[in-house]
Amino acid sequence: MVAKKPRKPTGKPRPTRTSASLPPEVYSTLQDIAKQKKVSVAWVIRDAADKYIAEQRPLLESAR
Template identity: 50%
Template structure:
């Protein structure tokens, strides 16, 4: 079962799915540093990185990866 929640952070997606992800310690420390330098959450950094990755792999889906019915 997926835990869905509403986000109100200006993101294109209104619903999100919670996931637990493990990182090697060195990667986690770099992510924390990036988040602190940009005054954003670590979760925001990870979402931003994933967004960029998905856009580079599937540009036909960018910038909006869901249909109007998903809103």
């Protein structure tokens, strides 16, 4: 077993990993988008999540 090198502190919080099950047609569409944009499927999902959160922000703030 190879020991991992410790990461240098950057001052940024580490991203949180998550997993989600997607219908095959949704994942296939994500792959097509990623290929067209020359990015990863993970990047497409993060971008979509960022846009969704921005869209929902007014609803979240009015609920406070």
